[in-house]
Amino acid sequence: MKIYHAPNTRSIRIVWLFEELGLPYELELFKLGDAAMRTPEYRKVHPMGRVPALQDGEQVIFESGAIIQYVLARHAGGRLAPRADSPEFANYLQWFHYAEGMIMPPVNTLVVETVFLPPESRNETNVKRATKLLGQMLAAVEQGLQGRDYLAGDFTAADIITGQATIVAARLGGDISDKPAVSAYIDRLKARDGWQRALAAA
């Protein structure tokens, strides 16, 4: 399978997933903001010219959450997700979807305002609003982690997608100073072999 990947983007989630599963993969590498992502050729893979995307034989699929669920269903033999009859199943799904539903919208705003836009175009109201919202989103993660090391029992794909979102949120200024469980969680994730191998891959 081929992963379309750019370091410092959501696509690290897919590389991390493959590393945790020990599945072989090929990387097609871009840089963040790469003009090569806006060619007509790449737009056949991803209509908005973004990463990640995955090619599996003739099948092309984008959206990190979709790719993860696709790989789990087709290639993981039941690993990294609780079964539908597990008491952790609802928790798993809730935290799986939490990344894009709750954490990433303010993260997107902060990336646009503080990374993509030149400083003179930065809107401080947007930055303030997004940073405050991010703190609230991380407070719910803090609550979800009470008494546990991972969001849904053992380490699962929910920790890949929402874990990565949490790492990015903290890096962009989401307040974790009053959130010891989130801090410890981030350290725990970063210490995993799979995460480190994913970072080293590109």
Add this chain to the structure above:
Amino acid sequence: MKIYHAPNTRSIRIVWLFEELGLPYELELFKLGDAAMRTPEYRKVHPMGRVPALQDGEQVIFESGAIIQYVLARHAGGRLAPRADSPEFANYLQWFHYAEGMIMPPVNTLVVETVFLPPESRNETNVKRATKLLGQMLAAVEQGLQGRDYLAGDFTAADIITGQATIVAARLGGDISDKPAVSAYIDRLKARDGWQRALAAA
């Protein structure tokens, strides 16, 4: 099961799902922006005081995508989603996640700027940027609908979540004037009994 619902929010997705499946449900109703959603009692159901949330016996779950996947896995007998070995499976997952990954971030911005904020606080740069982005997101839906009535073959839960997001996006000013497949898709969704019963439910 009990659905925590407020009209004109994402929670219509869950009511629509139950209506399509013919599953019985109870509604706990809020109005958009309701103070009752910010009580300590409701924050035990949803830490950010939002809808939707679902109660199934002792289990409480939030995030609309998670609720849909939970209900499909536990209560739908395989309906409204292709099997993992179906050729439509990747498509289904991709369009399922497209709603929150791609369409809702600019929708959120437009709701904040044009519904929640007083006109004097509105930021026209944000509105313009989000409206343009929404047009691009809908262009990919237009492309995904070429030669088909629904996003992943027969009507599936991807049409509930991304269909509802598409309806809202068009309502908030996402340009569909040059997107005949999206226009026809919106009409097709709105004509469904399940959609109409969901709107009539509250």
